């Protein structure tokens with residue numbers, strides 16, 4: 019269980035001396051070292067890259083993989099695979115998840131790793147989409163909507179989709195955006211050069227350049243918590259269970275059973291990114 | 306059904322600044338100027354002889370500063386070498402370090418070969434520190450016999466031939482960088498690399514016409530009509546190509562009118578009306594196309610041809626800048642919610658501000674001025690020319 023003691027950063031991203039997670043140790047050592055090894059192999063295919071390696075030594079794998087990358091879930095040969103299901107039929111727009119995420123991951127003001135959209139279809143045909151305030155509607159300065167005018171309305175929580183074929187990963191010039199063995203799309207904040215290409219490439223607007231670190235930032239599905247056998251902060255905070263997280267390689271898990279039983283969909287499916295965050299109860303007006 | 310605007314929360318911070326507008330603009334000038342020098346060195350367009358050296362040195366001077374806007378843009382510039390050390394084969398940006406290095410190498414060697422005879426002559430005729438300076442520049446290769454010059458000329462030609470595909474890749478890849486972003490319907494088109502490349506050539510030729518006219522005027526000489534006329538005709542041809550491709554691309558988007566067309570139409574008609582409709586299309590393309598027609602006839606007075614070519618070149622340089630602006634900034638003005646627009650922040654004084662941008666655009670010109678003091682760029686190219694070698 020040594021790895022569990024190492025794991026446990028606050029920020030949810032990897033590496034970085036300026037990273038708040040440094041003092042507690044990086045929560046994704048295993049993924050990081052694996053990823054580094056992989057891209058160093060790729061880099062060595064370049065003649066220039068190979069020469070450069072001798073000129074500019076980089077910190078290859080800082081220590082061995084933490085082992086048991088399944089976050090204490092055993093010593094399976096295959097790492098556990100996870101998924102996220104957003105149930106828009108349950109979401110009540112309380113905003114609890116938003117505060118939980120900001121606190122858990124030290125998200126700077128003005129940026130969001132997760133947000134909740136409200137879709138209101140008025141009887142006159144107008145559609146209004148806006149953001150649920152972090153404090154919830156009570157006490158916010160959002161003008162109230164007359165329920166009489168509303169045809170239908172629903173809330174859509176948004177977060178990183180952890181795409182199978184993540185365009186952010188594809189465009190990153192330095193392998194700072196990488197996929198952990200468990201399928202989490204993560205950012206190595208020690209390696210990121212802050213070019214923001216991944217921010218452009220993400221079709222879902224989930225990435226941003228963190229003004230405090232100068233590196234890319236986004237939802238990690240709280241990788242550091244998951245590796246400690248905890249749920250992501252937003253999942254834990256949701257009072258109605260609208261956010262469901264779990265192992266999709268375990269047919270008995272709640273998420274697997276629900277995905278098997280009910281039709282779910284993904285955002286911007288036509289782009290072929292194959293998101294691992296799935297949605298229940300949305301129409302194609304949700305982008 | 307009407308919609309109330311909505312933007313994703315992180316989209317209110319457009320991540321790419323005016324530096325990313327400058328980057329394709331400068332690399333475009335690099336590639337375009339190189340093409341002109343290649344037209345002389347490879348395709349033997351003798352009319353371009355007066356600007357052949359200028360074109361090469363201009364390309365080098367702009368190339369020397371092409372990475373500056375990128376460095377200023379990076380939020381962690383101290384890690385820039387990661388791009389060379391651990392490049393990702395799947396990233397367009399990662400290719401830049403390699404393509405740029407290769408191109409810079411070709412340029413430096415070609416410039417050195419072209420000016421080597423002049424450098425050696427200076428080293429022999431001057432004394433003291435100046436002579437030492439030129440001796441260092443000669444790198445110890447002081448043989449300027451006819452035979453060695455002939456070898457130089459052959460090498461120059463080989464490098465110029467090699468440089469053409471590298472320049473095309475350098476700039477085509479800049480277009481790919483945008484064209485391959487499928488998240489952004491304003492960028493995501495296979496035509497993007499081609500459009501960038503052709504407009505790069507356009508901007509390079511326009512810059513050379515202006516530089517040549519300006520330098521001739523400063524030296525109290527008259528720019529060669531044949532040369533300006535030939536450049537103007539090339540410019541017209543490439544401008545027709547660039548404008549057609551850009552027009553076709555837009556026409557196709559509008560005609561297909563896919564799911565994202567409403568936001569793109571609003572982008573064009575409401576947010577880019579001035580920079581696209583007025584500057585890029587009307588003032589920057591249509592007017593120059595008409596002005597450049599003067600270069601196709603010999604009946605008009607030389608002064609008129611010079612004036613209209615110069616004016617057209619100036620407008621084209623503004624147009625190409627506007628084109629880069631419309632791509633880079635335009636693509637960040639709408640949210641990926643496709644339901645609303647954001648403001649593009651412009652500052653004067655920040656690291657990525659307007660002042661820094663102006664300085665970056667001035668630096669290559671300053672470098673060109675310095676190069677002109679050291680190397681005989683404007684010298685009537687009788688000595689050591691391609692024609693002699695042939």
Ligand code: SF4
Nearest residue numbers: 190210211213214216
């Ligand atoms: S900002 Fe960082 S993570 Fe994103 S593409 Fe650039 S280097 Fe990669």
